[in-house]
Amino acid sequence: MSTEAMLGFVMAGAFVLYALFGGADFGGGVWDLFASGPRKAEQRTLIARAMGPVWEVNHVWLIVGMVLMFAGFPRAFAALSVALHVPLTLLMLGIVFRGAAFTFRAYDSRGYAAERQWGLVFSIASVVAPLLLGMCVGAVASGDIRVEGRVVVSGFFASWLSPFAWAVGVLALTLFAFLAAVYLTHEAHSEGLREDFRRRALGAGVAVFLSAFVVLLLARGGAPRVWEGLLRSPFALVLHGATAVAAVTAFALLWTRRFQWARLAAAFQAGLIVLGWAASQYPYLVVPDITLSGAASSTSTQRVLLVAVVIGALTVVPSIALLFRVFRPRPEGNSTPGPHA
Amino acid sequence: MSMTDLLYARAQMGLSLAFHIVFAAAGVALPVLMVLSDWKARRTRDADYVKLSQKLAKGTAILFAVGAVSGTVLSFELGLLWPDFMGQYGEVIGLPFSLEGVAFFTEAIFLGIYLYGRERVSPGLHLFSGIMVAVSGAASAFFVTLVNVFMNDPSGFVATPDGPTQVQPLVAMFSPGWQYQTVHVLLSCYQASAFAMAGIHAFVLLRHPGAAFHRKALSVALPLACVTALLQPLVGDLSAKHVAKAQPVKLAAMESHFETERGAPLRLGGVTVPKALSILAFGDPDAEVRGLNEFPRDTWPPVAKVHGAFQVMVGTGSAMALLSLVTLLYRWRKKAWPSGRKMMWAWLVSGPLGLVALEAGWLVTEWGRQPWIVRGFMRTADAVTPVPHLAAPFWTFTAVYLFLGVVVVALLKRQVAGTMPDRDEGPVTGRGVKEDDAHVH
Secondary structure: OOHHHHHHHHHHHHHHHHHHHHHHHHHHHHHHHOOOOOOHHHHHHHHHHHHOOOHHHHHHHHHHHHHHHHHHOHHHHHHHHHHOHHHHHHHHHHHHHHHHHHHHHHHOOOOHHHHHHHHHHHHHHHHHHHHHHHHHHHHHHHOOOOEEOOEEOOOOOHHHOOHHHHHHHHHHHHHHHHHHHHHHHHHOOOHHHHHHHHHHHHHHHHHHHHHHHHHHHHHHHHOHHHHHHHHHOHHHHHHHHHHHHHHHHHHHHHHOOOHHHHHHHHHHHHHHHHHHHHHHHOOEEEOOOEEHHHHOOOHHHHHHHHHHHHHHHHHHHHHHHHHHHHOOOOOOOOOOOOOOO | OOHHHHHHHHHHHHHHHHHHHHHHHHHHHHHHHHHHHHHHHHHHOOHHHHHHHHHHHHHHHHHHHHHHHHHHHHHHHHHHHOHHHHHHHOOOOHHHHHHHHHHHHHHHHHHHHHHHOOOOOOHHHHHHHHHHHHHHHHHHHHHHHHHHHHHHOOOOOEEEOOEEEOOOHHHHHOOOOHHHHHHHHHHHHHHHHHHHHHHHHHHHHHHOOOOHHHHHHHHHHHHHHHHHHHHHHHHHHHHHHHHHHHOHHHHHHHOOOOOOEEOOOEEEOOEEEOOHHHHHHHOOOOOEEOOHHHOOHHHOOOHHHHHHHHHHHHHHHHHHHHHHHHHHHHHHHHOOOOOOHHHHHHHHHHOOHHHHHHHHHHHHHHHHHOOEEEOOOEEHHHHOOOOOOOHHHHHHHHHHHHHHHHHHHHHHHHHHHOOOOOOOOOOOOOOHHHHHHHHHO
């Protein structure tokens, strides 16, 4: 395996983990916005409690992916920074308001009204950010971003505002909402809350299926390279088959209330969707003008980056394992003290 | 690309960094102060130290979160505003950025455990998490400063018209002068935060001289403030000596020194000290200091700005060193930290100086590097994005940062207000104000 393929694989891995953890985090914000029913307040408390210790960690995956891209594939990073300047700037605003509002909500001592105001900022930003993230992914896959030499010639708007890009945005949003709801069924302490999120998970699961179907339909015209990639290589076909199996399994496990296993299946499903996207556009980083090897930095850089990845993994993986062990869901009645304690 | 778009891009980058630096510095230093008070609390079983470590943990959480999101914005902005810089030199400086990512990751993980895990993990693991936060915060500042060192004095590649080749990432990571600048930056983070904390508690002590909590808080902040303020001029001097060798044009701008001369004098405000610049820059009273006139006009940094910022940094740094010296003498003679009104006033007034010096010093480095983004190889004007209308994101982010700044100050103010001695407060819940509001309505 060439170093750039290895680095590309690691980068795809970082984006998979961002989709899983950051995605569930965004989804938590979505369900904060749509909290309803007799247990509205409990739903929000559960979301805040589940996210509190881990939200900052969940978002570092994005930084990891970004750093790997500009260090490992600088030409692609530069082209995307120009072509997607507008949505990425908006995404940044979303990330700023989301993180700031989540923290301010926890530490603003003025009472419930202030908490709700921050909560609203947090949850709206949580809906907008994944939509934009998906639209950027849609633009990258669509082939609408055109680069000549080092110059982006396709303008600053068309690529990410196409129907296909919008559809990918909606897919990202529904997928993240689905992930979060499934995660929360397992985090919930009471039967009622679990049922709330089970219903949400089932609904979001249907929405994921529908938006994936629309993306597929639009891909034929909107992202021909990906459409071909979806059907061409046997590897991609196996990947998509596995995604379908994971999706059906997750749904069945949710239906039969086996939440811990449902969570695992849903994570597989989401991870495979991201990998499926990466596989269908391989060997392109930005379809159709920038390939993995065309954008790759020098071998010396790629090698030290892989060493840095190993160092990083040795540091981060045990620490994350500890973090999740400390904050794993506990039996009913033993609630987690928040930062106020 | 119009000239004004370049200015807006620079202004947006400058604004984002100026904003982020405050939180980054706090993210490096507050965990140390937090762990120190936590450790004191464990040893003395003193309720005030427990409260102090909890307050500092809350402050760290607020400041770290804003630092994390503004840092994420910066990593995007590198590409969004300077795509050609990242497109060409991203691979050369990718290594320190990656390691910074690892450090930031570790920091976020252990901060999560520290803040939310007090009741869930053993006291030893809790303290260990706090130490990990402090260590990885320092590592993160260390690695990101290495990138700046590279931009000032690049090494580890061979330049071609198509960009750098024969890249040696490790050589680039440790570009010349890395020792001085990293230590200078780390010290400034501790110094700025310790001075700010001392200033806040001095302010309370002026109004409530007997407040035990605030006297203890001051006793945690003062040692760090004094030690860093006294070390900083020494490190700063080493750093300036390196600049004199490596970036003579920057040194000339810092000193507003136009003509090359031997035995160059130092001009401070209206005072001229003979031969002092030669001594300071090269350790030799007769050394030749090259003047700006020796360099092509289009490679000069903005002289007045660099000179002004340098004066501010040196001035505030000297004031802080002097105050620290007096404080330490007092401590040595009286065997106690000072508590008189005059000294409290001095510490109150000096509270913001660390941050002022930090920002001024950063401006010296960044303005002093202009017109280059990678000194000698790529001009800032050639790196800027072709995207038009950069005024829009600039004003948007200006408004956002202003808003965030105001909110953070208000939240921190409430954290301090909760410790005022005239408040009748039960256990620290951060909810004291809520009950007061209930009275009003």
